[in-house]
Amino acid sequence: MIPYIACVLLFLIGLFVVISKRNLIKIVIGFSLIEYAVNLFFALVGFKRGALAPIITTPEQVRMGVARNFVDPVPQALVLTAIVIGLSTTALMLSLALRLYEKYKTFDISEIRRLKG
Amino acid sequence: MEGRILPLFVAAPLAGAFLVPLLSKLWSRFSDIIANITTALLLGISIYSWLILNAGGMPLHYWVGGWRIIGIAMWFDALTALIIFIINTVAFCVTIYSIRYLDRYTSGRWKFFTLLLLLIAGLNGLAISGDLFNMFVFIEISSIASYALVAFGTEEEEVEAAFKYMVLGEVGGAILLFGIALIYARASTLNLAHLSQVLAGMGRTPFYWFVIGTLLIGFAIKMGMEPFHAWLADAHFSAPAPISAMLSGVFIKVTGVYAMCRLMFNVFGVSRAETPAFFNLLIAFGAVSMVLGGLLAYTQTDYKRLLAYSSISQIGYILVALGIGNFWGIAGALFHILAHALGKGTLFLASGAVERQTGTRNLEELKGLEGSMPATTWSHTLAAFSMAGIPPFAGFFSKLFIIIGAITAKMYWLAFLAALFSAVTLGYLTKVVNLAFFARKDEPRTGAKEAPALMVLATMLLVVLALLTGLGFKGVLGNLVGPAAKVLLNGLEYARLVLGG
Numbered sequence: 339m340i341p342y343i344a345c346v347l348l349f350l351i352g353l354f355v356v357i358s359k360r361n362l363i364k365i366v367i368g369f370s371l372i373e374y375a376v377n378l379f380f381a382l383v384g385f386k387r388g389a390l391a392p393i394i395t396t397p398e399q400v401r402m403g404v405a406r407n408f409v410d411p412v413p414q415a416l417v418l419t420a421i422v423i424g425l426s427t428t429a430l431m432l433s434l435a436l437r438l439y440e441k442y443k444t445f446d447i448s449e450i451r452r453l454k455g
Numbered sequence: 456m457e458g459r460i461l462p463l464f465v466a467a468p469l470a471g472a473f474l475v476p477l478l479s480k481l482w483s484r485f486s487d488i489i490a491n492i493t494t495a496l497l498l499g500i501s502i503y504s505w506l507i508l509n510a511g512g513m514p515l516h517y518w519v520g521g522w523r524i525i526g527i528a529m530w531f532d533a534l535t536a537l538i539i540f541i542i543n544t545v546a547f548c549v550t551i552y553s554i555r556y557l558d559r560y561t562s563g564r565w566k567f568f569t570l571l572l573l574l575i576a577g578l579n580g581l582a583i584s585g586d587l588f589n590m591f592v593f594i595e596i597s598s599i600a601s602y603a604l605v606a607f608g609t610e611e612e613e614v615e616a617a618f619k620y621m622v623l624g625e626v627g628g629a630i631l632l633f634g635i636a637l638i639y640a641r642a643s644t645l646n647l648a649h650l651s652q653v654l655a656g657m658g659r660t661p662f663y664w665f666v667i668g669t670l671l672i673g674f675a676i677k678m679g680m681e682p683f684h685a686w687l688a689d690a691h692f693s694a695p696a697p698i699s700a701m702l703s704g705v706f707i708k709v710t711g712v713y714a715m716c717r718l719m720f721n722v723f724g725v726s727r728a729e730t731p732a733f734f735n736l737l738i739a740f741g742a743v744s745m746v747l748g749g750l751l752a753y754t755q756t757d758y759k760r761l762l763a764y765s766s767i768s769q770i771g772y773i774l775v776a777l778g779i780g781n782f783w784g785i786a787g788a789l790f791h792i793l794a795h796a797l798g799k800g801t802l803f804l805a806s807g808a809v810e811r812q813t814g815t816r817n818l819e820e821l822k823g824l825e826g827s828m829p830a831t832t833w834s835h836t837l838a839a840f841s842m843a844g845i846p847p848f849a850g851f852f853s854k855l856f857i858i859i860g861a862i863t864a865k866m867y868w869l870a871f872l873a874a875l876f877s878a879v880t881l882g883y884l885t886k887v888v889n890l891a892f893f894a895r896k897d898e899p900r901t902g903a904k905e906a907p908a909l910m911v912l913a914t915m916l917l918v919v920l921a922l923l924t925g926l927g928f929k930g931v932l933g934n935l936v937g938p939a940a941k942v943l944l945n946g947l948e949y950a951r952l953v954l955g956g
């Protein structure tokens with residue numbers, strides 16, 4: 339149970355950083371925290387204590403019922419995809435932050451308000 | 456029925472997005488040509504698949520790699536047909552329009568078309584996907600492309616809007632992924648059809664409602680519903696006009712409303728009779744969006760910002776109609792998605808033409824464009840009529856269906872509110888028409904030339920479609936919208952069709 343609570347805590351810390359910090363880079367870091375929290379949660383979903391790695395090399399293993407004692411491999415594959423998506427969003431977000439710095443000469447979001455909202 | 460054509464909806468725009476940067480090195484016009492061929496092809500195969508669907512009467516399916524429910528499923532039923540048709544019609548007009556619109560940017564023509572094709576690939580993929588995680592991936596593909604496209608002009612305001620939009624949108628995406636992880640934790644399957652059977656066996660536990668709530672927050676951010684509307688106004692305001700048309704006309708509806716409907720109705724099996732709480736929630740948030748969006752639109756002086764707030768208001772209409780939950784309500788919501796895509800698409804394209812020709816979007820500076828830009832003026836005026844619900848345009852019938860739905864469900868105050876805000880829509884759109892396009896005789900006029908022919912053509916194509924949809928509303932309701940509404944109303948019938956077929 340503790341790892342799940344830690345995930346939720348990490349998520350909330352990330353959300354707090356995104357909402358409360360004024361520095362663009364810190365907002366990106368907060369977003370990364372949220373993303374890690376969700377990925378960690380997803381990976382935990384497939385975890386089974388004391389189970390084997392999900393690798394089958396011979397047909398005998400299937401017959402012996404080894405498959406019942408495997409860690410679920412699907413969440414790991416999904417998390418890998420989510421990490422790749424997260425990489426591209428973080429890269430785009432950082433490049434937008436750099437462009438903003440070039441235009442406004444500041445990383446402070448409270449000074450970047452040309453838009454009325 | 457096996458639909459071998461389905462992967463093309465994703466493969467064609469992805470191939471286009473790959474070829475555009477490659478071939479545009481040889482000749483920069485290749486990017487226009489490839490993008491237009493791709494969207495024309497997509498429109499062609501949408502109509503072709505719809506014809507097969509209507510002829511066979513059975514939904515099309517495709518199992519990627521033949522792995523059936525443990526692999527990736529693609530699924531094309533009446534609801535998908537409607538959404539695919541909307542995406543590709545607007546995309547087709549937008550790519551034609553972009554050819555000349557992009558002249559105002561000094562460089563990066565190929566970047567624009569690559570990103571636009573990726574956006575289309577994501578939306579099409581989301582519409583045909585029958586797999587939960589794939590839906591998330593396609594939502595992210597189209598979202599990332601849209602963030603970059605909002606920042607396309609790389610001026611201060613555009614980058615600022617893109618950054619704010621991106622932070623909010625990605626938090627929404629993370630919440631969606633969290634919801635998906637929760638579902639997987641309990642159901643251990645990702646195929647939507649299989650998932651709906653597993654969830655049906657679990658009953659309406661607190662966990663069920665927690666997952667619905669988590670997913671709803673994610674989708675609410677993507678669709679720009681109140682109170683998450685802040686990104687929408689800035690992003691629509693700052694994006695290039697064809698992208699505003701794509702975002703407002705298609706993106707918020709497909710990644711927000713369509714994905715939500717597919718999951719809630721077909722997977723979670725909500726229905727007005729069994730889970731009224733969900734529908735009342737939709738009505739509550741929808742009504743707030745409708746009222747606030749409409750009132751905020753009234754106070755705007757910037758052309759595109761006004762249209763953006765109007766989009767929030769129209770999303771409110773769609774949610775309210777879904778919340779009514781009977782056949783007319785849901786058919787009205789789907790009809791409104793179609794009518795709004797065509798109408799608002801025209802309005803944003805017209806606003807782009809005005810900005811390109813006059814150099815401003817401030818309604819207080821624009822005057823009497825009717826003499827100099829007649830085609831844009833009339834496209835805009837007719838589309839405004841459609842949005843405001845004046846017969847015989849598409850927007851009239853969608854609002855009529857919503858009001859019929861509200862009355863048959865005995866929600867008279869909702870029918871009244873919908874009719875009232877139809878008048879508000881007419882009010883703020885008339886304000887644009889009066890201020891920008893028609894001037895009194897003694898007032899000075901803004902000097903400008905008509906927009907290039909291709910831009911006018913694309914704008915007029917959309918408004919003519921809005922008119923035709925309205926004139927042929929019986930056919931559209933019977934063949935396109937009605938069956939799509941039945942897919943949602945029949946809820947768990949979806950699983951039986953997928954797994955049986």
